[in-house]
Amino acid sequence: MIIKLKNLIKKSNAFFISVVLALFYFLIIGFISLIYRLFKKAKKNKNSYWEDVSTNSFNLNDFKLPY
């Protein structure tokens, strides 16, 4: 009985989280996506590090952050 109740609570929690995430996805992410598409740059930046890899090297501090 207790296990069934626990499962029911888990499922209702998961459902509630899914509803919140669905709302977030369609309202917030959708709005940001609209803005992103309207103002997206047509051309890529040629000076980006993607284009010129030869000058990039690492130092130890680059690895200390999760970002």
Next chain:
Amino acid sequence: MYILGISAYYHDSACCLLKDGKILASIEEERFSRIKHDNNFPYQAINFCLKSQNLSPKDIDFIAYYEKPLLKFERILETFIDTWPKAFLPFLKGMPEWLDYKIKIEKTIRKLGFLGEIFFIPHHLSHASSCYFTSPFEKAAILTVDGENGRQPVCGRQSQEKLFL
């Protein structure tokens, strides 16, 4: 100097223990959990690597994590924005996992009892390093390509025991 390398939450979670650049122990979590390609945090693999050398987490000098989790999270968010509304189901599946435990990897590592420095190595550099430092070559050109782009270029070169990307 002992270094513990950890890979988790993607696929085939694993752990590797090195002493002064030499591999002492390395094993995947799936060998203990019996779940193929297990992507859970490799507690048992870490435990095995440490016990094989009679070490505790406090004896480890550095821990290296195989990617930069926040960079990956940002890339995932941008992908959700870029692919809206096609990625609805991956969003529903992925976000709870990210917000629950994937983004808190540093806290999870600290729970092991480790007090030293944690290094977050860019994903492709991890691939390039595992390829180069276990190879017999002094000089090498490295190309890493996989499904996990942590916003790094996919080409690399090696010179004087340093890797450049």
